[in-house]
Amino acid sequence: MLIEPLVTLLHLLIFVYWLGGDLGAFYSSTILTDSKCSAPQRATALRILMAVDMAPRTALILSLPTGLTLAFVKGWLGAMPGAAVAGIWAVCLVWLALAWAVHASHGKVAFYKQADMVIRWSALLVCAGMGLAGLAGLLALPLFIAGKLLILAGAISLGLLIRVLLRPLMAPFAQMMASGATPETDAAIKGVLARSRPVVMLLWLLLLGAAFLGLATPT
Template sequence: MVELTVLRWLHIVCMVYWLGGEWGVFQTSYNIVNRKLSMEERKRHLETAYRIDILARTGILLLFPLGFHMGTYWGVQPHGGWALVASWSIFTAWVLLCWSAFYFRETDRGIMLTKIDERLRFILIPVIIICSVSSLLGHGPFVALEGMRWFSVKILIFSGLLMIGLYLRFIMREWTTVFRQLAIKHDDELEAKLEKSIRTSRYIAYLYWVGILSVAFLGATKPF
């Protein structure tokens, strides 16, 4: 039970970084598109957004193996052993990929690594959705009996949040590309493109926060 307590603590920490990090990026975005600021100042805010976002990304990705691991103690997912090793290995490698993309974020290599991260989501998100829906229909791999369905629902919402996160990754990659172009020459069309993308992402962020809070609620209350 000590192991479960530590896992629960780490899960809470990751959730805090996820929710808090997204709020930090949201607030920083106002200065990123502020034309009244110098380009150097706006780039500093963009750098701040990336530094906040990498912790949120790390929290997001570690939530799955942590929850998957805790699920073995609660009996909602019966797959231990090799399944736990595979889960931790895949998501640890994914976290390392994200940090590599962050390290090289201002280069073509960083953009390439970010694209690899995005492609991985196109593979893993459908897998997570299929597993959660299949479990709710009574076919596994998770246990979704009365009083245990919260886990599969939580995983399903989590997959939806990963899709929103994927869209926001597209937005942040666009920020890097646009700022590299603006550093060469000021362009009102590019400025408008930047403002539009961030304006749209802000509306998406509200839905994102509702989803994050819903995942946290299900994990804390286990209502059904």
């Protein structure tokens, strides 16, 4: 049957676009603090960063349904019914639509942001709960699936933390666009990005950990 290799390929592409998109966004962020670049050039870099960043945001959301579908096809989910997997797909597709709506509206529609956050926090708690229950033997899950669920919960948590750390970025950036770059605006932008980069790198380590578990598949 072709369904298993197709789902496997889709799940692998999620990892590729997540990590690759994150690397692209990370590189774009270095241009924001490059004093050799003009304010319009940095604004272009920010637009590129925000567009490229939708790849890992999309990948994060789709990693759960694709991973569970692959586990279901391979028979790793025990007695979990197919309807439950279909329900997770439905919720994640709604979540994906909300994430893109937030991006398209530049975060100006409060309802989209609030609904996205409700689903995001719910997904974090569900993944963490299922992962811990799997490790404790309360759910019939292989060890690597329980571990990957905990890693996904951690990735969602780090994504929320990155949002908080980047929140002060827009004020100095807007000031730079209004009156030109100054040592003060450059220092403020560099400070915000410097605080967020270790968290981004920790997220990369989590992704590599998830990939390792997927390859090793310890039971």
